[in-house]
Amino acid sequence: MTSYRFCRTDDMSVLVDAYNRCWLPHFPGEAPATVPDFKRLVRDVDLWCSSSMVAYEGREPVAVLWGAKRTTETLVYRIATTPGYERRGHARHLLTSLSSKLAILGPSRIVAEVPEENTSACALFDACGYTHEVTLVDWVLEVERWKPVEAQEHRDWLLIPITVEDLAANGLLDAAPPSRCWQRVDEAIRRRADQLDGLAVASQQRIEAFVLHRRSPDGGHDLIALQCQSGVRSTEAFGFLLTRLLEISSARVLRIAKVHPDEALRPCLDAGGFQERGSHRRYVTAARAA
Numbered sequence: 001m002t003s004y005r006f007c008r009t010d011d012m013s014v015l016v017d018a019y020n021r022c023w024l025p026h027f028p029g030e031a032p033a034t035v036p037d038f039k040r041l042v043r044d045v046d047l048w049c050s051s052s053m054v055a056y057e058g059r060e061p062v063a064v065l066w067g068a069k070r071t072t073e074t075l076v077y078r079i080a081t082t083p084g085y086e087r088r089g090h091a092r093h094l095l096t097s098l099s100s101k102l103a104i105l106g107p108s109r110i111v112a113e114v115p116e117e118n119t120s121a122c123a124l125f126d127a128c129g130y131t132h133e134v135t136l137v138d139w140v141l142e143v144e145r146w147k148p149v150e151a152q153e154h155r156d157w158l159l160i161p162i163t164v165e166d167l168a169a170n171g172l173l174d175a176a177p178p179s180r181c182w183q184r185v186d187e188a189i190r191r192r193a194d195q196l197d198g199l200a201v202a203s204q205q206r207i208e209a210f211v212l213h214r215r216s217p218d219g220g221h222d223l224i225a226l227q228c229q230s231g232v233r234s235t236e237a238f239g240f241l242l243t244r245l246l247e248i249s250s251a252r253v254l255r256i257a258k259v260h261p262d263e264a265l266r267p268c269l270d271a272g273g274f275q276e277r278g279s280h281r282r283y284v285t286a287a288r289a290a
Contacts, residue, residue, distance in 0.1 A: 001057070001058070002055060002056065002057050002062075002088075002090070003055070003056045004053060004054070004055050004056075004093055004094065004097060005053065005054060005056075006050060006051075006052070006053050006097070006101070007049045007050065007052050007053065007054065008049055008050065009049050009050075011049055011052075012035050012038050012039070012049060013035055014054060014061075015038065015049065015052050015054065015064065015066065016033045016034060016035055016037070016038050017061065018054045018061035018063075018064035019033050019064050019066065019078065019080070020032045020033055021060075021061050021064075021082055022061060022062065022063055022064045022080040022081060022082045023064065023078060023080040025082065025083050026080060026083070041066075041068075041077075043191060044183075044188065044191060044192055045068050045075075045077065045182060045183055045188060046068045046069055046070050046075075046187075046188075047066060047067070047068045047077060048067055048068060048069045051067030051068065051069045051074055051098065051101075051102075052064075052065055052066045052067050053065045053067075053094050053097060053098065055081075055090045055093065055094060057085065060082075061082070062081060062082045062085040062090055063079075063080065063081040063082065063085065063090035063091055063093075063094055064078070064079070064080055064094075065078070065079045065091075065094040065095070065098065066078040066079075067098060068182065069107070070107070070187065071107065072107050072109060073107050073109040073110065073111050074098070074102055074107060074109070074110050074111070074287075075110075075111050075112065075113070075182050076095070076098070076110065076111070076112040077182075079091055079094060079095070079112075079121070079124070086120075091124055092124070092127070092128055095124075095128050096128070096290050097290075098110070098287075099285070099287045099288055099289075099290070100287075100288075100289050100290045101287075102287035103287040103288050103289045104289070106287075107287075108286050108287040109284065109285075109286065109287075110130075110284070110285050110286070110287055111133075111182070111282060111283065111284050112125055112130065112282070112283045113136060113181055113182060113258060113280045113281070113282050113283075114280060114281050114283060115278065115279075115280050116135070116278075116279045116280065116281055117278070122281060125281075125283040128285075129285060130283035130284060130285045131283065131284050131285065132281050132282070132283055133282045133283065133284045134179075134260060134261065134282050135279050135280070135281060135282070136181055136257075136258035136259060136260055136279065136280040136281075136282055137258070137259050137276050137278070137279050137280075138255065138256070138257050138258065138259070138276070138277050138278040138279065138280075139255070139256050139259060139265075139269050139274040139275065139276060139277065140253060140254070140255050140274060140275055140277040141242070141253065141254040141255075141272060141273055141274045141275075142252070142253055142275075143246060143251070143252050143253070145273040145275075146242070146243075146246060146272070146273050156203060156204065157201050157202065157203055157208065157237070157240060158201070158202045158203075159199065159200075159201060159202075159240075159241075159244050160199075160200050160201075160202055161197075161198060161199060161200075162198035162199060162200040162207075162210055163193070163198055164189060164190060164193035164196060164198070164212065165193065166198070167198070167210065167212075167225075168190070170207065172207065172210065172227065173186045173189065173190075173225070179260045179262045179263075180258075180260055180263060181257065181258035181259075181260065181280075181282075183224075183257070183258070184224055184225060184257070184258070189212065189224060189225055192224070195214055196212045196213065196214050196224055196225075197212070197213055197214065198210060198211065198212045198213075199211055199213075199241060199244065199245055199248070200241070201237045201240055201241045201244075206229060207229070208228070208229050208233065208234070208237035209227065209228045209229065209234070209237040209238050209240075209241045210225070210226075210227055210241070211223055211225065211226050211241060211242075211245060212224045212225040212226075213245065213249075213254075215249070215251075216255070218253075219251070219252060219253075220251055220252060220253035220254065220255060221245070221249055221251040221253070221254050221255070222255050222256070222257070223254060223255065223256040226256055226265060228265070228268050234267075234268065235267060235268055235271045238268040238271070238272060239271065239272060242254070242272055254274075255277075256269075256274075258280050
């Protein structure tokens, strides 16, 4: 007999076990999740146990949904079915149940950010009536493609360390487009302020460009927030900033994930030698009662 249930705060270990049973067989290169991992996601991306579900056949978990929730929308952070139990309606039922709950409790907007290469997940959201709102692009810079910008060319620029608090105090976080991916909106950046290092290029008039970044387990650097001021020198300022970041960090690879077209970063990323390395479909729907 199949049963479905939403979880509570004390069900973190249940959700982690279901994730490892349902998700990992599809992605064997990933490390198993742990309860401390789940707790970090609660803080970093607003994962909610009460927006998460497990499907059982007997006592065995056969499908899982991890949901993250903020004031205006809920994210389907992970959804997976155990191999051998696909095409029995489990994943669809999890999405329908979440939608019915949010139709009453809110927020009514539900989103998912799905790698385009995950064709089965894309097919699931298409079949469940989600709309493909926009495509988000991953960009990668490998150091051997980088052409350094010499410091003496820009003697009027200063390179300064900067924090999330500094950017917030200068209104630079709030000035960014609100359409960024779930992990890089201002709210998520503020929550992870203690995990991020920052660097900025400043002229006598203003901060010309800044980046917030952190080292990834493979030795590369993930760029969490990135912004260039408008103007004819924006590309030069961005190049100067990346040159110094690469010198300081000794990173071999820089990455920025899920860039939305509204972020208007493409000219700088193209000029900096970044290349597209993957894309994600942002699916959206409105919660409705079953």
